[in-house]
Amino acid sequence: MEVFVQQLINGLTLGSIYGLIAIGYTMVFGIIGMVNFAHGDVFMLSAFIALIFFLILTTWLGISSVALALLVVMIVAMVLTSLWGWTVERLAYRPLRGSFRLAPLISAIGVSIFLSNFVQVAQGARNKPTPPMVPDVIPLFERNGYVVALSYKQIIIMVVTAVLLTAFWYVVQKTSLGRAQRACEQDRKMAALVGIDVDRTISLTFVMGAALAAVAGTMYLLYYGVVNFADGFVPGVKAFTAAVLGGIGSLPGAVIGGLIIGLIETMWSAYFSIEYKDVAAFSILAIVLTFMPSGILGRPEVEKV
Amino acid sequence: MSVAGINVLVEETRAAEKARTAPLLSVRGVETYYGNIIALKGVDLDVHEGEIATLIGANGAGKSTLMMTICGNPRARRGRIVFDGRDITNLSTHEIARLRIAQSPEGRRIFPRMTVYENLQMGASLDNFAHFNDDLERMLAIFPRLKERLHQRGGTMSGGEQQMLAIARALMARPRLLLLDEPSLGLAPLIVKQIFAVIRELNERDGMTVFLVEQNAYHALKLAHRGYVMVTGTITMTGTGKELLANPQVQAAYLEGGRH
Numbered sequence: 301m302e303v304f305v306q307q308l309i310n311g312l313t314l315g316s317i318y319g320l321i322a323i324g325y326t327m328v329f330g331i332i333g334m335v336n337f338a339h340g341d342v343f344m345l346s347a348f349i350a351l352i353f354f355l356i357l358t359t360w361l362g363i364s365s366v367a368l369a370l371l372v373v374m375i376v377a378m379v380l381t382s383l384w385g386w387t388v389e390r391l392a393y394r395p396l397r398g399s400f401r402l403a404p405l406i407s408a409i410g411v412s413i414f415l416s417n418f419v420q421v422a423q424g425a426r427n428k429p430t431p432p433m434v435p436d437v438i439p440l441f442e443r444n445g446y447v448v449a450l451s452y453k454q455i456i457i458m459v460v461t462a463v464l465l466t467a468f469w470y471v472v473q474k475t476s477l478g479r480a481q482r483a484c485e486q487d488r489k490m491a492a493l494v495g496i497d498v499d500r501t502i503s504l505t506f507v508m509g510a511a512l513a514a515v516a517g518t519m520y521l522l523y524y525g526v527v528n529f530a531d532g533f534v535p536g537v538k539a540f541t542a543a544v545l546g547g548i549g550s551l552p553g554a555v556i557g558g559l560i561i562g563l564i565e566t567m568w569s570a571y572f573s574i575e576y577k578d579v580a581a582f583s584i585l586a587i588v589l590t591f592m593p594s595g596i597l598g599r600p601e602v603e604k605v
Numbered sequence: 606m607s608v609a610g611i612n613v614l615v616e617e618t619r620a621a622e623k624a625r626t627a628p629l630l631s632v633r634g635v636e637t638y639y640g641n642i643i644a645l646k647g648v649d650l651d652v653h654e655g656e657i658a659t660l661i662g663a664n665g666a667g668k669s670t671l672m673m674t675i676c677g678n679p680r681a682r683r684g685r686i687v688f689d690g691r692d693i694t695n696l697s698t699h700e701i702a703r704l705r706i707a708q709s710p711e712g713r714r715i716f717p718r719m720t721v722y723e724n725l726q727m728g729a730s731l732d733n734f735a736h737f738n739d740d741l742e743r744m745l746a747i748f749p750r751l752k753e754r755l756h757q758r759g760g761t762m763s764g765g766e767q768q769m770l771a772i773a774r775a776l777m778a779r780p781r782l783l784l785l786d787e788p789s790l791g792l793a794p795l796i797v798k799q800i801f802a803v804i805r806e807l808n809e810r811d812g813m814t815v816f817l818v819e820q821n822a823y824h825a826l827k828l829a830h831r832g833y834v835m836v837t838g839t840i841t842m843t844g845t846g847k848e849l850l851a852n853p854q855v856q857a858a859y860l861e862g863g864r865h
Contacts (some may be wrong), residue, residue, distance in 0.1 A: 476726075476730060479719070479723060479726060479727060482716070482718070482719060483716055483719070486718055486719070487714055487716060489698075489714070490710065490714040490715075490716065492676075492698035492699045493676055493678075493698060493707075493708050493710060493714075494702060494707075494727050494728055494730060494731060494774070494778070495702035495703045496699055496727075496730070498699065
């Protein structure tokens with residue numbers, strides 16, 4: 301019981317991070333039908349940006365308030381990562397629009413390889429640690445000598461995720477930008493006919509996805525305290541799994557998928573073997589794709605009147 | 606908007622119409638291709654401010670292609686399209702739309718997973734929502750069925766309701782030129798009649814310029830001030846609606862030998 305509750309907390313934290321990344325995959329897929337394989341590396345890049353700015357703020361500028369530093373770091377990471385997302389879309393994807401379907405996909409794989417290698421060369425291949433951030437925990441209850449605890453980090457991660465997802469949901473559902481995005485997703489040709497600049501809307505979708513990935517990157521760094529140039533790959537693929545599991549194209553699906561993958565991974569680690577946690581997570585993907593090809597909240601492919 | 610306001614608007618439109626002799630929309634020598642296949646072989650056509658112009662022709666003649674070419678998707682490979690004195694041949698679709706050319710396209714193309722209300726909002730974005738509440742009320746008065754369906758997803762409605770929505774969405778833009786592509790397609794005769802009555806009213810009361818593509822030649826020509834007949838990518842005949850209705854060739858080809 302106590303292990304279960306602890307793992308539930310851990311799983312939801314991890315799942316929040318996956319969910320934030322998964323939204324980037326699902327939105328881009330929804331609007332242009334392309335799996336942005338470089339998205340995981342954008343997430344990794346943002347963690348590096350966060351690390352660098354965190355060090356600048358705390359070591360060089362001597363800011364002692366970790367909360368303030370984190371907030372600034374998150375905003376800087378969001379801005380810079382968004383800029384990157386926008387640039388990549390302009391340079392690597394937009395010129396290929398209207399080309400054959402696999403072209404942007406291959407381009408995305410290229411961007412992914414470029415980015416992880418660039419970071420490896422620029423930052424070195426070893427793990428980059430941060431100084432300890434927000435170490436405090438709140439013990440919830442104790443049983444049989446096992447203390448179930450909720451750390452401040454976990455609270456921050458879950459709260460930030462919840463707030464951002466709500467804000468994001470509001471933008472997509474209620475603002476004219478969100479309507480334009482949904483219109484482009486449903487019928488790009490018609491969207492242009494009602495005066496929507498489709499290219500600009502697609503750019504903004506990449507920007508929004510990258511901004512959320514940056515939040516995920518900052519949270520990842522906060523949670524694990526370490527980042528590595530290869531860290532884009534596995535979390536990226538897991539977030540993609542989450543998006544597929546939730547139903548690719550569906551925003552709530554991405555979040556639900558993220559939470560499920562996070563929970564499976566932590567529960568599996570606790571009760572079975574930690575070495576096989578990724579096997580467990582990806583097996584779920586295989587099973588879901590076999591029995592529920594459109595995911596939990598996804599639409600069947602047939603729609604097109 | 607008050608009745609007086611509408612009258613002023615109509616007066617202004619009429620005045621502007623007299624002042625300008627050039628057509629609002631002028632299509633000259635337009636050729637459009639799909640890949641290497643030519644779809645429009647040099648089309649010439651004018652739509653004047655305040656009139657209803659119609660284009661009739663058989664399936665596959667290129668009517669919808671012309672509609673979409675005016676909106677820049679696909680682009681004309683040769684020729685010129687001028688709207689209100691401005692060459693729009695090479696503008697992109699959304700820039701053309703922002704000149705207030707609104708289209709209710711072939712196949713209706715309402716946004717299926719948006720509500721009726723949201724679909725109307727999409728139309729109003731061309732008008733920057735300046736008259737959203739007034740226009741919404743007006744649309745719901747013209748098409749009371751949409752009022753009942755206001756918060757229903759567009760894709761769940763019947764074909765006729767979707768057609769009304771597509772027209773209403775275009776009107777929400779307060780267009781200077783309204784392009785209607787086969788508004789009668791697949792609809793019950795009663796609804797067709799309703800929709801044509803709406804078009805006539807918009808033109809007579811508000812002076813709206815309408816370019817109508819139709820297979821239902823009889824209704825279209827009866828409604829239109831000016832008609833064009835298209836055969837395999839070229840305009841073969843033109844005249845007033847009445848002239849074309851009386852033309853034996855048109856009767857033979859498009860009016861079931863004049864049995865209407």
